[in-house]
Amino acid sequence: MNTSPSNLSAGQVRLRDVIDRDLPIFYDQQRDPEAARMAAFPSRDREAFMTHWAKILADESILQQTILFDEQVAGNIVQFMQDGQPEVGYWLGKTYWGRGIATRALAQLLEYVHVRPLYAHAARHNAASIRVLEKCGFVVTGTDTGLFEWDGQPVEEAILTLAAT
Numbered sequence: 001m002n003t004s005p006s007n008l009s010a011g012q013v014r015l016r017d018v019i020d021r022d023l024p025i026f027y028d029q030q031r032d033p034e035a036a037r038m039a040a041f042p043s044r045d046r047e048a049f050m051t052h053w054a055k056i057l058a059d060e061s062i063l064q065q066t067i068l069f070d071e072q073v074a075g076n077i078v079q080f081m082q083d084g085q086p087e088v089g090y091w092l093g094k095t096y097w098g099r100g101i102a103t104r105a106l107a108q109l110l111e112y113v114h115v116r117p118l119y120a121h122a123a124r125h126n127a128a129s130i131r132v133l134e135k136c137g138f139v140v141t142g143t144d145t146g147l148f149e150w151d152g153q154p155v156e157e158a159i160l161t162l163a164a165t
């Protein structure tokens with residue numbers, strides 16, 4: 001079996017609109033404790049999760065896309081407004097990590113989201129997410145502390161910016 005890096009990133013990544021059938025899969029993906037720790041974002045229970053997604057889907061200012069990997073639901077990517085600034089965020093199921101999927105999904109989103117500057121926040125310890133953003137041209141431009149807590153401690157977040165070219 002070929003296990004070269006290029007083979008690891010083989011497989012097709014594409015984005016499509018979110019459909020109701022995706023939501024239970026997103027729910028399971030955000031329940032993973034390692035993923036929650038990585039994002040420094042506590043998992044929601046089913047009711048809170050479904051309420052949150054109903055709001056996201058009803059909000060026309062938010063772009064929500066399902067990330068498909070070889071037609072399987074690998075996760076989601078969202079572009080939304082936070083405090084008047086355009087932000088991007090994403091979440092992948094753990095079985096899909098480490099294959100370049102988030103990077104390819106973000107690069108595809110950036111082909112049709114043209115607003116710049118575009119921002120993202122990532123917990124300082126979330127090296128994988130920061131790397132994904134940097135590979136897509138984002139640059140660390142600051143730090144936010146105390147917007148969220150994890151284990152009773154303020155989370156230090158990197159602010160990343162994709163500037164106009």
Ligand SMILES: CC(C)(COP(=O)(O)OP(=O)(O)OC[C@H]1O[C@@H](n2cnc3c(N)ncnc32)[C@H](O)[C@@H]1OP(=O)(O)O)[C@@H](O)C(=O)NCCC(=O)NCCS
Nearest residue numbers: 035039091092097098099100101102103122127128129131
């Ligand atoms: C963060 C996340 C989206 C990354 O997805 P992914 O598909 O595995 O990311 P990619 O494979 O496209 O790229 C990851 C990059 O980070 C690197 N990386 C992974 N873990 C790392 C670590 N601990 N330290 C440094 N770099 C790391 C990888 O090597 C890769 O870089 P490379 O291509 O230069 O080798 C995924 O792990 C996830 O959804 N996590 C849970 C939710 C989350 O954290 N969402 C983001 C909130 S800001």
